Amino acid sequence: MASTQSKQEPLEVLFDCSSTPALESCQPVTFKMLQFIALLPTLLVLGASTTSATLVIRQSQTYACKCYAGESCYPNTSAWQALNTTVQGNLQVALPPAAPCFNSVAGIQTYDANRCQQVRSSFSNQQWTTDHPIANMWTYWTNDTCSLYSFNPSASCTRGYYGDYVILAKTREHIQAGVNFARDRNLRLVIRNTGHDFMGRSTGYGSLIINTHSFKSVSFTTQYTGPGSYRGGAVTVGAGIQVRELYRLANARSPPVVVVGGECPTVGLAGGYIQGGGHGPMSSFYGMGADNALSFEVVTASGEFVTANEVENPDLFWALKGGGPSTFGVVVSVTVKTFPEVRTSGVSLDISSTNSAIFWQGVAALHDLSNRWVENGIQWSART
Structure with a gap:
């Protein structure tokens, strides 16, 4: 996608946001791209000594x-500049969240007392x-780099298993780019919304995120009219929606509805x-989240933006319903079933x-009692 901007956007070095952050409120320290990005080949390599992509031979095939x-x-400086222009200045150099609490990360001066206090x-x-x-929700998957448990304003830390760059995508064209x-x-390539993945797939060393x-976006309807026989209520949500946001909006409907989340x-x-x-919590009543998906909007590995449902791209639709996160494409939105409000109670x-x-x-x-509870629609969990 060609940018509508005439000037070259600078890259931003990513620090933490405010204590009540939203992407729009982040105010990271900015470096002019040409001053900073030229350092990346040496700053980000973390010990690599090869000069080209390594070739691996498996079963007589070269990969x-x-x-x-x-x-x-x-990619060289010009290539990253071009990508930054294409995504309208939403490309940032990625540094660990606690970077402001350390003197430097990969040779970049990062310490900032005020930002460090916000992070802590x-x-x-x-x-x-x-x-x-x-x-990432579980820092184990980032090699616990730049840990606040051992932070030292005079020490440096490494990038760990974080990526090199992140696109803060605002449009589907940004994702395609x-x-x-x-x-x-x-x-x-790593796709990230919340960093919630138990298996660490929300991060990856040397990646573009x-x-x-x-x-x-959130859009409710009382009667789904898309492909298939289902004609009940539905809601279409953007890829960034978290279940707390959706539950509150669903409860505010008249009458209230519930969603499997x-x-x-x-x-x-x-x-x-x-x-x-x-x-x-609703799985005992209405099945898994994948069972309730009606349609997806997806950017595929070829960069195409497609719809996947029972009629359009049915194989992709089937694969997205439980086939693994970020495996078959980047989901831009999903439409799922809604159900009448369910009265619940809880006990500890x-x-x-x-x-x-x-x-x-x-x-x-x-x-001994757990199976009986589940059969009667009761969800339970144990904590030690």
């Missing part, structure tokens, strides 16, 4: 590994983490949740005893 900074196949006060807040453009850029230049968190309020609905199957059962035998008797009794 090219992904290109990383420091290799001759890695917000780091354990799930909403802050999910709103951040690259943060990122997919095409990564494919044509053999770059590792496409952040879909800005896609916040995750239990954790910061889980995103449209992306990895449904593509991974999607269980939640604590088993506490200094006598271990009594404690485990209580746990055994809980499990």
Whole structure:
């Protein structure tokens, strides 16, 4: 997509946002692109010594590994500039969320006392983490780099398993540009909305990240008219919507409706949740999240923007309903079923005893009753 802007947009070095962040309120420190990006081949390589993409031979077939900074196949300054223009200045250099609490990251001076205090006060807040453009809910998957548990304003830290760049996508054309850029230049590509993936697929070393968190559209209908026999209520949500946002909007309807979504309020609905199957509080009544998907809007690996449902691209529709997050394309929006409001109640059962035998008797009794509860539509979970 050609940019409508006439001037070259600078890249921004990504620090944390405010303690109540939204992508629009981020005010990262800005470096002129030509001053900063020329350093990247040496700053981001993290010990790589090759000059071209490594070739791997498996079963007599030769495969090219992904290109990383420091290799001759890695995009040069002009290529990144062109991508930044195409996505209308929404390309940023990605640094770990806690970078402001360290003197430097990969040779970049990053310490900022005020920003460090914001990070320290917000780091354990799930909403802050999910709103951040690259943060991961479980830092294990980032190699615990730039950890606040060991921060030192005079020390440096590494990039860990975070990506090199992030596109803060605002339109489907931004997503298409990122997919095409990564494919044509053999770059590792990561799709991120909330960083909630238990398996760490929301981050990846040396990758180009496409952040879909800005896609916040929500549209309800009382009667779905798309392909298939279903004619009940439905809602179409953008890829950035989290279930807490959707639940509140659904409850505000007249009459209120419910949607099958995750239990954790910061889980995103449209992306990895449904593509991974999607269980939640309503699953005992209405099935998995994937069972309730009616239609997807998707950017495929070829960069095409397509609709996938029972009639259009039915194979892709089938694959997206549980085939794995970011496996078959980048979901831009999804349409799912809505249902009449379900009255619920909850109870908390604590088993506490200094006598271990009594404690485990209580746990055994809980499990003996669990199947009966589930068969009667009761969801339960255990915490230690």
